[in-house]
Amino acid sequence: MTSLTTLEPLVLDGFREAVGREHVIESPLEVFGYSYDASFLALDRSTVPQAVVRPRTTQEISRVMAFAHQQRIPVTPRGAASGRTGGSVPLEGGIVLALDRMTSILELDTANMMVSAEPGVRTADLHDHCARQGLFFPPDPGSWKFSTLGGNVAENAGGMRAVKYGVTRDYVMGLEVVLADGSILETGGKAVKNVTGYDLTSLFVGSEGTLGIVSKALFRLRPLPKARGVIRVIFRTMDEACSAVQEMLLDGVTPSAAEIMDATCLEAVARARNTRVEPGAGACLILEIDGDGASSLEAQSLRIDTITRQAGCITFRSAASKEETEAIWAERRGLSSAVAAMAPNRLGEDISVPRSAFPEVVRRINAIASTTKLRIPVFGHAGDGNLHPSVLCDLGNPDEAARAHQAVDGIFKAALDLGGTLSGEHGIGISKRPYFADAVGPVSLATHRAIKGALDPLGLLNPGKIW
Amino acid sequence: MTSLTTLEPLVLDGFREAVGREHVIESPLEVFGYSYDASFLALDRSTVPQAVVRPRTTQEISRVMAFAHQQRIPVTPRGAASGRTGGSVPLEGGIVLALDRMTSILELDTANMMVSAEPGVRTADLHDHCARQGLFFPPDPGSWKFSTLGGNVAENAGGMRAVKYGVTRDYVMGLEVVLADGSILETGGKAVKNVTGYDLTSLFVGSEGTLGIVSKALFRLRPLPKARGVIRVIFRTMDEACSAVQEMLLDGVTPSAAEIMDATCLEAVARARNTRVEPGAGACLILEIDGDGASSLEAQSLRIDTITRQAGCITFRSAASKEETEAIWAERRGLSSAVAAMAPNRLGEDISVPRSAFPEVVRRINAIASTTKLRIPVFGHAGDGNLHPSVLCDLGNPDEAARAHQAVDGIFKAALDLGGTLSGEHGIGISKRPYFADAVGPVSLATHRAIKGALDPLGLLNPGKIW
Numbered sequence: 001m002t003s004l005t006t007l008e009p010l011v012l013d014g015f016r017e018a019v020g021r022e023h024v025i026e027s028p029l030e031v032f033g034y035s036y037d038a039s040f041l042a043l044d045r046s047t048v049p050q051a052v053v054r055p056r057t058t059q060e061i062s063r064v065m066a067f068a069h070q071q072r073i074p075v076t077p078r079g080a081a082s083g084r085t086g087g088s089v090p091l092e093g094g095i096v097l098a099l100d101r102m103t104s105i106l107e108l109d110t111a112n113m114m115v116s117a118e119p120g121v122r123t124a125d126l127h128d129h130c131a132r133q134g135l136f137f138p139p140d141p142g143s144w145k146f147s148t149l150g151g152n153v154a155e156n157a158g159g160m161r162a163v164k165y166g167v168t169r170d171y172v173m174g175l176e177v178v179l180a181d182g183s184i185l186e187t188g189g190k191a192v193k194n195v196t197g198y199d200l201t202s203l204f205v206g207s208e209g210t211l212g213i214v215s216k217a218l219f220r221l222r223p224l225p226k227a228r229g230v231i232r233v234i235f236r237t238m239d240e241a242c243s244a245v246q247e248m249l250l251d252g253v254t255p256s257a258a259e260i261m262d263a264t265c266l267e268a269v270a271r272a273r274n275t276r277v278e279p280g281a282g283a284c285l286i287l288e289i290d291g292d293g294a295s296s297l298e299a300q301s302l303r304i305d306t307i308t309r310q311a312g313c314i315t316f317r318s319a320a321s322k323e324e325t326e327a328i329w330a331e332r333r334g335l336s337s338a339v340a341a342m343a344p345n346r347l348g349e350d351i352s353v354p355r356s357a358f359p360e361v362v363r364r365i366n367a368i369a370s371t372t373k374l375r376i377p378v379f380g381h382a383g384d385g386n387l388h389p390s391v392l393c394d395l396g397n398p399d400e401a402a403r404a405h406q407a408v409d410g411i412f413k414a415a416l417d418l419g420g421t422l423s424g425e426h427g428i429g430i431s432k433r434p435y436f437a438d439a440v441g442p443v444s445l446a447t448h449r450a451i452k453g454a455l456d457p458l459g460l461l462n463p464g465k466i467w
Numbered sequence: 468m469t470s471l472t473t474l475e476p477l478v479l480d481g482f483r484e485a486v487g488r489e490h491v492i493e494s495p496l497e498v499f500g501y502s503y504d505a506s507f508l509a510l511d512r513s514t515v516p517q518a519v520v521r522p523r524t525t526q527e528i529s530r531v532m533a534f535a536h537q538q539r540i541p542v543t544p545r546g547a548a549s550g551r552t553g554g555s556v557p558l559e560g561g562i563v564l565a566l567d568r569m570t571s572i573l574e575l576d577t578a579n580m581m582v583s584a585e586p587g588v589r590t591a592d593l594h595d596h597c598a599r600q601g602l603f604f605p606p607d608p609g610s611w612k613f614s615t616l617g618g619n620v621a622e623n624a625g626g627m628r629a630v631k632y633g634v635t636r637d638y639v640m641g642l643e644v645v646l647a648d649g650s651i652l653e654t655g656g657k658a659v660k661n662v663t664g665y666d667l668t669s670l671f672v673g674s675e676g677t678l679g680i681v682s683k684a685l686f687r688l689r690p691l692p693k694a695r696g697v698i699r700v701i702f703r704t705m706d707e708a709c710s711a712v713q714e715m716l717l718d719g720v721t722p723s724a725a726e727i728m729d730a731t732c733l734e735a736v737a738r739a740r741n742t743r744v745e746p747g748a749g750a751c752l753i754l755e756i757d758g759d760g761a762s763s764l765e766a767q768s769l770r771i772d773t774i775t776r777q778a779g780c781i782t783f784r785s786a787a788s789k790e791e792t793e794a795i796w797a798e799r800r801g802l803s804s805a806v807a808a809m810a811p812n813r814l815g816e817d818i819s820v821p822r823s824a825f826p827e828v829v830r831r832i833n834a835i836a837s838t839t840k841l842r843i844p845v846f847g848h849a850g851d852g853n854l855h856p857s858v859l860c861d862l863g864n865p866d867e868a869a870r871a872h873q874a875v876d877g878i879f880k881a882a883l884d885l886g887g888t889l890s891g892e893h894g895i896g897i898s899k900r901p902y903f904a905d906a907v908g909p910v911s912l913a914t915h916r917a918i919k920g921a922l923d924p925l926g927l928l929n930p931g932k933i934w
Contacts, residue, residue, distance in 0.1 A: 109821075109823070110717070111713060111822070111823035112821045112822050112823050113716065113717065114821075134717075155662060156662045156666075158660050158662075162659075162660060167660060169666065169669075170637075179910070179914070183910045183913075184910060185910045185911055185914055186908065186910075186911065187911065189821075189886055189887075189888065190821035190822075190886050190887075191819040191820055191821055191852055191853075191886065191887045191888045191891065192629075192819070192821075192822065192851035192852055192853070193625050193629060193634060193819045193848070193851050193852065193853040193891035193892055194819055194888045194890075194891065195622065195623045195625075195673050195888075195890045195891065195892060195893070195894050195895075196888045196889050196890050196895060196899075196903070196906060196907065197673075197895065197903065197907055197911070197915055197933060197934075198670060198673065198674055198678075198915055198918060199623075199636065199666075199669045199670060199672065199673055200911065200914060200915075202636075202666045202669035202670070203665060203666060203669070203670050203918075205666065206662050206664075206665065206666055207665055211665075222719075223716075223717060223718065223719035225719075226719075246578065249580065249690075250577070250580065250601075250690060251690065252689075252690035252692075252693075252759065292719065292766075299759075352658040352659070352660045352661055353658055354576075354579045354581075354656075354657035354658055354659075355578070355579050355657075355659065356576070356578035356579050381660070384659040384660050385658055385659055385660065386658075386659070386660040419656055419657050419658065420656075420657075420658045421656065421658045421661045421662075421663045422663050423661075423662045423663050424658065424660035424661065424662065425660055425662060426662070427662050428662075428663060428664065432663075436663070436664065439663055440663065440664055441653065443646070443650045443651060443652045443653075444652055444653065444654065444664065444667065446650075447646070447652055447667060447922070448664055448665055448667075450921035450922060451665060451670075451918060451921055451922075453921060454917035454918055454920060454921035455914070455917060455918075466664060467664075
């Protein structure tokens with residue numbers, strides 16, 4: 001590990017030349033603000049960068065990388081630092097490359113339904129910009145009001161709409177990437193069909209900043225759905241709720257969101273909102289549907305009514321007004337903080353399993369909760385098998401902390417056992433790194449290393465992440 | 468280039484041990500059958516392999532690769548050899564690895580709507596197998612009745628339905644790949660959301676057999692559409708036809724196929740079928756729509772009627788019977804051979820441009836036809852900017868051959884000028900290799916080489932392809 005002394009003045013000068021003196025941050029107080037992210041990881045070493053460099057253009061990024069390469073200085077790229085696994089936390093000193101000045105939406109091409117933007121643009125801002133022209137940018141990670149596109153691309157961000165519309169990767173048509181040595185790579189483009197060479201675009205999406213710095217991204221868009229509706233359905237068990245979602249998807253009635261929460265989540269939300277849980281409620285589905293207009297929504301709603309009834313639902317409520325829609329969504333939005341309020345600490349996980357294994361993984365998590373004597377409420381995206389169990393605990397209590405980490409290990413093991421993965425949408429970063437090699441196996445690990453070695457032979461880009 | 472003498476007996480023995488003596492083909496007459504594909508390339512060197520090895524299992528492929536690696540023997544993988552750019556044609560001697568014995572559909576998982584299969588399964592057979600369970604495998608390359616899945620994955624095959632349903636890559640959830648040294652890599656899986664490490668799956672899709680041998684593939688499926696309809700619309704100009712398609716997509720009425728053909732194509736088909744072209748017809752659109760049932764089709768058809776009328780169509784015909792549907796599709800299906808019948812030779816190309824540039828690239832192709840004094844009918848997939856200009860010529864006439872190649876160069880240049888690519892769905896293979904470096908630029912070329920070097924350091928896998 002590099003010792004965290006201040007860089008020599010000469011070395012810093014190269015970065016100052018690249019981006020301008022005023023865009024290199026050196027004061028210990030200020031650089032501290034670039035040392036953490038939304039994972040709130042308990043780390044065993046300092047993560048304070050030696051300096052923060054804030055380029056404005058691709059050319060400036062290129063000069064920064066060329067200089068860092070020449071001087072063998074580690075570079076940790078950073079967007080809004082809203083990541084949940086430590087992806088933007090510097091581990092080896094060096095510089096943080098902050099992309100917060102690159103905030104331009106470059107071109108909205110309505111004819112081709114595509115938009116290009118710089119990495120520092122906020123996800124929700126891009127969405128709104130396109131929506132004003134009747135176009136739709138679907139990826140909606142929970143943090144979309146503050147997360148930025150560079151991070152979305154680096155982590156292949158998901159969200160609630162993934163069940164119908166896919167994740168960030170499904171929208172990236174092309175990238176401009178500054179490589180470890182400062183050279184500028186362009187991938188993809190506006191041609192919808194393209195089989196010219198390797199799919200470099202997809203290789204960079206989800207690579208967590210370890211292969212290059214995304215300096216520009218081109219996304220495809222869809223027509224904005226003309227109408228949306230929300231449905232709330234209560235079931236006795238998670239099994240029933242899951243099988244209802246399964247039936248919808250097989251029937252081709254794909255909701256644009258299919259959020260599920262268990263009894264403990266319902267209880268947490270009711271406590272926070274001062275309401276009561278329906279008697280017998282063991283699971284809740286919040287479904288969003290969208291379409292061409294009222295008649296399309298009605299047809300979908302009818303079909304969902306039939307399917308959820310067959311699956312044994314207790315109550316079915318289709319929002320009839322704006323207020324009712326808002327009330328249903330408020331329940332889902334308040335969920336995360338309501339769950340967090342149940343204990344001093346929460347270890348929020350993000351496993352993903354084959355859709356059919358959702359009920360079984362929930363059963364195993366309940367068993368883990370019972371063994372470790374901890375509460376582990378579960379909510380998630382039922383339509384794509386991505387769930388977020390929250391291990392509630394008091395990390396100040398050593399015995400409880402040990403049981404909490406045992407629970408997390410058990411949850412990962414259950415996911416892998418059932419053909420699932422360590423992460424559905426948060427990435428590996430630092431927090432899941434200890435599990436990566438076992439999850440993917442030795443041949444995949446060697447392949448990852450070979451690709452990393454080919455594109456970043458000095459290992460300077462976001463060192464210490466993924467594996 | 469390796470000299471094409473018969474391999475030493477000792478060397479061949481290793482392959483015989485790997486797959487069984489009866490599955491190694493050595494006779495010159497028989498190996499000749501593995502020396503060409505559907506590109507009918509005029510090559511300046513022999514492409515006859517030294518032997519053909521036909522494994523039945525992943526383990527056998529692994530042993531073959533390990534032995535080839537140890538002996539430094541080039542390996543050219545081969546499916547149905549239906550490729551259009553020479554991807555499965557051996558250029559450096561060595562062995563052809565024929566996957567024609569690996570023809571099992573392994574598991575149809577209806578709950579997760581996924582299917583896994585071996586590389587030698589025919590595309591149409593997989594489609595039919597899934598359709599019997601109400602599930603839909605959309606990729607439909609023109610050759611789908613004989614092309615096989617391994618080749619579809621290696622070339623990222625497209626097809627007519629790509630406009631609504633995407634291409635092969637959009638369906639690959641995971642792969643089992645035998646790497647150059649014989650090690651077996653597994654990527655992806657049944658978890659719909661997965662951000663664990665690099666997207667190795669997408670890296671192998673479209674890599675044209677240069678990075679590994681696909682020994683198994685897992686595909687996601689969709690519910691089979693319950694109803695389909697076909698519409699034929701005639702316009703005065705290609706511009707009008709293109710703008711109608713543009714409008715449909717912006718409006719969210721996405722046809723499941725949007726095939727376009729120009730006046731020369733219409734004339735070729737009419738001549739072949741002994742019919743007449745409508746007076747004033749300059750372009751024809753054949754649209755397929757699909758949906759939940761009759762009312763969904765009717766709504767789409769009405770919307771398309773309005774849009775095509777606004778775009779200035781001459782005739783609009785929505786097939787009302789099975790016979791009418793069949794007659795319209797027969798026109799499209801007969802197109803390729805009708806065009807080919809117009810001249811002794813045809814150089815069929817496969818460029819792809821941003822959707823909005825479709826009319827302009829057609830204008831430029833017409834100008835090239837005029838300059839080179841050749842006929843170049845154009846048909847293609849209007850919905851995704853992928854077009855197939857056919858340079859008609861007599862290659863036996865040296866002057867005409869020169870002009871034909873000049874026309875092909877001009878077509879590629881036009882595509883690249885307009886932000887397009889060399890290939891929408893056929894790949895680069897041998898035939899577009901001379902254009903690849905210019906098309907992607909030096910940084911991308913170096914990145915391709917670095918990745919190839921990392922995964923196949925000895926350069927044994929499908930040598931001489933792409934660049």
